[in-house]
Amino acid sequence: MTTTDVLDVRAKARRDKRKRQSLFILYLTLGIAIxxxxxxxxxxxxxxxxxxxxxxxxxxxxxxxxxxxxRRWFAHANACPALIGSGADIPPYCSGYVLHLLVTTRNIxxxxxxxxxxxxxxxxxxxxxxxxxxxxxxVASFFGTAPIFIAAPFFVIWFGxxxxxxxxxxxxxxxTTLLMYFFSRRAAENIPVGIIESALTLGGTxxxxxxxxxxxxxxxxxxxxxxxxxxxxWGLGVLVEVLGIQRGGGFLIAMWRFGVGLVEWPAAVVxxxxxxxxxxxxxxxxxxxxxxxxxxxxESGRRLGL
Amino acid sequence: xxxxxxAIVLMAALALLATACGGDTTTTDTAAEAEARAEAQxxxxxAAEAEAMAAEAQAEADAAAADAAAAMADLEEAQAALEATMAAAExxxxEAQAALEAAEAKAAEASDMAAEAEAMAEAAAADAEQAQMELEMASMxxxxxxRAAEVAMGIYPCCADLAYWQxxxxxxxxxxxxxxxxxxxxxxxxxxxxxxxxxxxxxGDGDVAQAWVPGxxxxxxxxxxxxxxxxxxxxxxxxxxxxxxxxxxxxxxxxMEEGMSFSEAATxxxxxxxxxxxxxxxxxxTQAQYSDAFFAYLPQWWEDVQEDIPAxxxxxxxxxLLGRDGTPVLDDDGNTQPIRITTNDWRNYSTPVYVDDPxxxxxxxxxxxxEFAMPYGAPTLVxxxxxxxxxxxxxxxxxxxxxxxxxxxxxxxxxGGTGLLARREWVEENxxxxxxxxxxxxxxxxxxxxxxxxxxxxxxxxxxxxxxxxLEMEPExxxxxxxxxDPSFNWxxxxxxxxxxMPSYHPETVFRTQIEKLKAxxxxxxxxxxxxxxxxxLLAQELYYDLKGMQxxxxxxxxxxxxxxxxxxxxxxxxxxxxxxxxxxxxxxxxFLEAALIG
Numbered sequence: 001m002t003t004t005d006v007l008d009v010r011a012k013a014r015r016d017k018r019k020r021q022s023l024f025i026l027y028l029t030l031g032i033a034i035x036x037x038x039x040x041x042x043x044x045x046x047x048x049x050x051x052x053x054x055x056x057x058x059x060x061x062x063x064x065x066x067x068x069x070x071r072r073w074f075a076h077a078n079a080c081p082a083l084i085g086s087g088a089d090i091p092p093y094c095s096g097y098v099l100h101l102l103v104t105t106r107n108i109x110x111x112x113x114x115x116x117x118x119x120x121x122x123x124x125x126x127x128x129x130x131x132x133x134x135x136x137x138x139v140a141s142f143f144g145t146a147p148i149f150i151a152a153p154f155f156v157i158w159f160g161x162x163x164x165x166x167x168x169x170x171x172x173x174x175x176t177t178l179l180m181y182f183f184s185r186r187a188a189e190n191i192p193v194g195i196i197e198s199a200l201t202l203g204g205t206x207x208x209x210x211x212x213x214x215x216x217x218x219x220x221x222x223x224x225x226x227x228x229x230x231x232x233x234w235g236l237g238v239l240v241e242v243l244g245i246q247r248g249g250g251f252l253i254a255m256w257r258f259g260v261g262l263v264e265w266p267a268a269v270v271x272x273x274x275x276x277x278x279x280x281x282x283x284x285x286x287x288x289x290x291x292x293x294x295x296x297x298x299e300s301g302r303r304l305g306l
Numbered sequence: 307x308x309x310x311x312x313a314i315v316l317m318a319a320l321a322l323l324a325t326a327c328g329g330d331t332t333t334t335d336t337a338a339e340a341e342a343r344a345e346a347q348x349x350x351x352x353a354a355e356a357e358a359m360a361a362e363a364q365a366e367a368d369a370a371a372a373d374a375a376a377a378m379a380d381l382e383e384a385q386a387a388l389e390a391t392m393a394a395a396e397x398x399x400x401e402a403q404a405a406l407e408a409a410e411a412k413a414a415e416a417s418d419m420a421a422e423a424e425a426m427a428e429a430a431a432a433d434a435e436q437a438q439m440e441l442e443m444a445s446m447x448x449x450x451x452x453r454a455a456e457v458a459m460g461i462y463p464c465c466a467d468l469a470y471w472q473x474x475x476x477x478x479x480x481x482x483x484x485x486x487x488x489x490x491x492x493x494x495x496x497x498x499x500x501x502x503x504x505x506x507x508x509x510g511d512g513d514v515a516q517a518w519v520p521g522x523x524x525x526x527x528x529x530x531x532x533x534x535x536x537x538x539x540x541x542x543x544x545x546x547x548x549x550x551x552x553x554x555x556x557x558x559x560x561x562m563e564e565g566m567s568f569s570e571a572a573t574x575x576x577x578x579x580x581x582x583x584x585x586x587x588x589x590x591x592t593q594a595q596y597s598d599a600f601f602a603y604l605p606q607w608w609e610d611v612q613e614d615i616p617a618x619x620x621x622x623x624x625x626x627l628l629g630r631d632g633t634p635v636l637d638d639d640g641n642t643q644p645i646r647i648t649t650n651d652w653r654n655y656s657t658p659v660y661v662d663d664p665x666x667x668x669x670x671x672x673x674x675x676x677e678f679a680m681p682y683g684a685p686t687l688v689x690x691x692x693x694x695x696x697x698x699x700x701x702x703x704x705x706x707x708x709x710x711x712x713x714x715x716x717x718x719x720x721x722g723g724t725g726l727l728a729r730r731e732w733v734e735e736n737x738x739x740x741x742x743x744x745x746x747x748x749x750x751x752x753x754x755x756x757x758x759x760x761x762x763x764x765x766x767x768x769x770x771x772x773x774x775x776x777l778e779m780e781p782e783x784x785x786x787x788x789x790x791x792d793p794s795f796n797w798x799x800x801x802x803x804x805x806x807x808m809p810s811y812h813p814e815t816v817f818r819t820q821i822e823k824l825k826a827x828x829x830x831x832x833x834x835x836x837x838x839x840x841x842x843x844l845l846a847q848e849l850y851y852d853l854k855g856m857q858x859x860x861x862x863x864x865x866x867x868x869x870x871x872x873x874x875x876x877x878x879x880x881x882x883x884x885x886x887x888x889x890x891x892x893x894x895x896x897x898f899l900e901a902a903l904i905g
Contacts, residue, residue: 048508048528072828074591074660157668160675161661244661255660258501258589261508261525262829 051267056274059267064097069264071095074255097252101275104168104248108237109283111169112230115176119229120222122177123184128210136181144178148232151175152240161244168240168248175236176229183225187218220298223291227284234280249276369430373423380416387412447875447905449882450897454484455739460495460506460515463774464663465683466787467540467724467794468516470754472770473763474746483742483891496774499662500589503727507533513732514743519813520722520820524592524829526839534845535725536733537744538803539751541811542723544684544791545596546700547576547584548691550670553677558699568707572603575699579656580604585669585679588660595720595823597680600699601652602713613649615822617719619806619815627715632809635710645715647819649826664775670695684787685777692783702790719819721811723792725846733845741853741893748890751796754788761785797890801854804847814840814847856892863899876902 036053043052051059063069071092080094093099122140126133143151152171159166191213199209241250253272259265463469474480475493487494495512497503503517508529519535549555555578561571579601590597601607617625626642627635634642659676661669663686669676670690678698681687697703701721704714726747733740753759764781771779788794795803795811802810817840824830860883867880879902886895 049505068828074588074658156665160669161659161665244665246659251660255588255591258591259524260501260505261522261528261530263527 047266048261049266051270055267056271059264060097060271060275063268063271066092066096068095069268070097070252070255073259097249097272100247100252101249101279104237104241104250104276105279107165107168107248108172108233111172111237112176112226112233114169115173115178115229115233116180116226118173119177119180120184123181124188124210124214124218126185127188127214128206133185137185140178140181143174144182148175148236149239152236152243155240156243156245161246168237168245171240172233172237176233179229179232180222180225183229184218184222187221187225188214190221191217220291220295223295227287227291230287231280231284234276238276373426376423378420378423380419383416385413446873447879447902449879450894450901452484452894453738454486455736456486456488456491457514457739457743458488458495458512459743460497460503460512462497462500462503462515462517463770464500465685465724465771465792466767466784467542467684467792469767469770469774470539470750470763471516473750473753473766476766479746479749483746485739485742504533507727507729510729512729513736514726514728516724517727518589518593518722519725519727520817521589521592522727523817523821523824526821526843527830527834531839531842532730533727534730534733534843536728536740536846536849537726537747538723538795538800538813538846539725539747540723540792540794541721542684542792543701543705543717543721544687544787545599545682545717545721546680546687546697546702547579547597547600548679548681548687548695549698550674550677551694551696552673555677555698557696558703562707568703569603569711572600572699572704572708572713573605576600576603578698579678581656582678583657583659583676585659585661585666585676587662587666587682590658590660590680590682592824592829593682593722595647595820596701596717597652598648598650599701599704599713599717599720601655602650602716603699604655606655607650610654611646611648611650613826615647615649615819615826617645617647617819617822625715625719625815625819627710627712629710643712645719646712647716647719647823649823666690667777683775684791685771685775685779685783687791688779688783688787689777718811719816720823721816722820723811728845730845738893740849741856742891744849744853745886745889745891745893748797748800751794752890754794755796764788800850804850814844817844853892856896857887860887860892860895860899863896863903867899867903870903872902 039050039053042050043055071090071094080090080099122132122136126136151174155167155171155174159170161167195213195217196209199213204213238248238250238253241248242254243250244254245251249272253269256265256268256272259268459471461468461471463472471494475487480487486492489495489511495506497506497515500518500521503515504522504525506512507515514536516539519538522530522533524530525533549557556575558568558571558575561574562568566574584597586597619625624644626644629635637643656678663681663683666676666679666681667686667689670679670693679690679695681690691697701714701717704711704717708714726743728740750763754763761781764784767784768779768781771777771784799810802808803813806812806814818836821830821834821836821839825832825834825836864880864884864887867876870876872880879898883895883898883902886892886898
């Protein structure tokens with residue numbers, strides 16, 4: 001017989017949880033404060049290259065919906081391609097950052113989604129049809145081991161700078177497919193052999209094992225791989241735009257590169273880079289919440305994001 | 307001797323008095339120069355004294371020699387008498403015997419005198435030789451030092467007017483000036499993109515870099531004044547809108563062949579661009595005025611103008627249209643016509659597609675992918691034209707067929723070129739190096755214009771551009787670029803660059819218009835003081851006049867040297883000065899001349 005009341009145990013657990021959450025928030029706040037403090041110091045030491053955090057935020061909000069800088073300097077109808085050649089006056093919202101940033105976000109998410117579908121189809125399909133792996137793996141291994149950005153200039157030359165669907169989306173799809181193929185294969189290989197053997201002793205066929213063992217069993221690891229692929233996709237998507245695509249956040253950064261020395265230059269570049277960092281963190285956070293819900297039955301799913 | 311010394315002291319005093327009471331040049335001399343002159347006069351006086359001493363010693367030696375000669379004559383006479391007496395003595399004459407003895411005694415005395423006189427003459431000759439040596443030592447001069455120094459220098463080897471700095475590296479000219487190029491010794495720091503240049507200098511990583519000068523106007527309110535130009539190399543007039551060989555669009559020249567005037571043909575040609583995409587490098591955003599000159603042929607251009615930008619000369623007078631002969635073009639009422647630079651923008655009529663020059667070349671390689679392009683780099687332009695792309699319209703056509711038009715005036719009033727940007731702080735601490743680097747630029751341009759040497763120089767440039775930009779330039783292409791697209795300013799041209807009374811490209815005037823345009827576009831503050839900013843920025847002008855002054859003083863000293871009897875060491879310095887002078891290094895030329903002639 002124990003002398004400890006079960007209610008006391010639960011209360012202690014709740015207290016510990018609250019304490020952990022409080023410490024988490026404290027450390028998070030401390031980390032952000034240190035980051036902003038260092039940023040602020042850099043802006044004092046190197047004002048020509050680093051704006052203050054507030055300066056970057058101010059630039060971003062001032063230019064988000066309409067931007068006098070881009071309108072006068074370089075943007076014109078780039079963000080509103082439907083107006084090109086129409087003879088119509090270009091409305092002010094075409095100069096704002098928001099259209100460019102939405103285009104980039106959309107293209108990256110589309111590319112990542114397409115690549116995930118194709119990669120999973122090839123990776124998981126190869127479990128059912130091993131010939132797929134024999135055909136696909138050598139090619140995927142070749143491109144998978146090459147640096148991720150190496151094909152970007154070729155996509156720009158092959159597909160041009162005008163049709164982002166082929167260049168930006170195409171490149172992101174390409175690499176996401178490769179990554180998800182390997183992640184799905186690895187996830188399947190990591191399923192314990194005992195589980196497969198148990199399924200076989202229960203009369204499982206390749207198709208039924210795929211459906212009831214591989215499909216659910218690989219999800220947690222695939223989800224982790226998807227987060228990695230998406231993180232890479234942000235960088236890849238913006239890089240392709242920097243190389244010449246005429247719309248998107250990368251295009252804005254590319255144009256501002258030539259503004260070194262302008263009063264507004266540091267705030268513009270840092271604001272745009274920071275935006276993509278923050279956006280990637282937010283999207284990743286949403287992803288974590290979704291994956292935790294889908295894989296709550298698995299240990300890895302429960303620990304995800306901790 | 308006392309009189310002589312007194313005369314020397316008097317001369318020195320008079321010279322000092324003349325120096326103190328001299329004309330305009332004297333009043334502007336620095337204390338250091340005055341001290342140098344006094345020192346020179348002291349040395350000159352010492353030399354004169356040594357010379358006088360040598361003359362005196364020589365006179366003494368001459369007198370001693372004369373005495374010795376007289377003694378020798380007496381000796382010879384005595385010997386002759388002795389011989390005659392001996393002959394008589396042999397004949398048995400007692401008197402003759404006595405005379406013989408007397409003659410022998412005289413001969414011995416004369417012999418002693420002759421020996422003494424000879425010794426005196428030798429001593430006097432030794433004194434004269436010593437005095438001559440002292441005289442030469444007094445007039446011996448030493449060569450000034452050309453200090454060993456490192457210069458952190460970078461170039462962006464995209465184009466002929468930037469890659470020309472490879473020439474002194476390959477021909478060893480920096481070694482002649484005791485300069486070591488860093489930080490990528492023995493060659494330059496090569497930029498891979500134009501936007502790297504200004505931050506490289508601003509960070510202090512580099513001291514000097516060749517760059518597009520108007521490209522830094524946007525930085526005038528931040529750090530632009532810390533990186534002024536110290537030399538202007540050229541003017542770029544190669545702007546052209548190129549058209550794909552598979553396109554149906556016609557060039558202005560093709561329209562002219564159909565019977566149109568150039569103005570009509572240009573309008574028809576540019577009209578084809580309305581609503582179309584033009585591929586153009588991103589840095590054109592700070593240099594959009596060149597495209598504006600083409601689009602100003604559109605009739606709607608002038609209807610859409612919202613604001614005029616002042617196009618003024620250095621005295622604040624409006625710039626007016628000029629004909630080929632340099633006289634103002636008058637309208638029907640006999641009035642001059644001001645040049646109209648406006649806030650209108652070519653991008654209101656066509657859509658820019660911003661890709662850098664190499665990407666334009668790559669995209670143009672696929673037929674039909676792009677239809678119109680406006681590369682900014684001359685090698686890119688030449689390469690695309692060699693690939694079959696034709697100029698829809700270019701500045702050369704405008705200058706040839708429409709020189710007195712508003713459009714050509716816009717082009718002329720807004721063009722720019724490359725120059726050497728340098729950290730102002732570095733220039734102030736290293737004026738000597740600054741002058742030497744500028745001399746190298748002038749030497750390069752002189753040799754680029756010399757038919758005997760230019761091919762080798764073109765080859766050096768072509769090799770570098772091909773290596774760094776993956777192009778296939780021939781040496782002759784570089785020559786074409788210098789001749790027709792990038793005319794350079796050699797040393798003689800530099801005068802007209804800064805003298806507003808001479809017909810030429812004047813950075814001061816052109817840049818004023820460009821800065822006003824940036825103010826109107828919001829890139830610079832509306833209240834930015836253009837005149838004050840320009841005066842501070844154009845350091846190249848001040849340095850040019852410094853060098854010009856040195857050249858003139860060198861000319862004077864060369865003329866003075868030609869009328870002087872120079873010692874061997876002096877002549878050697880003058881010869882070295884001439885070598886420097888011929889290489890446009892007027893700074894060291896003057897230093898060597900002053901060392902040779904003034905001390």
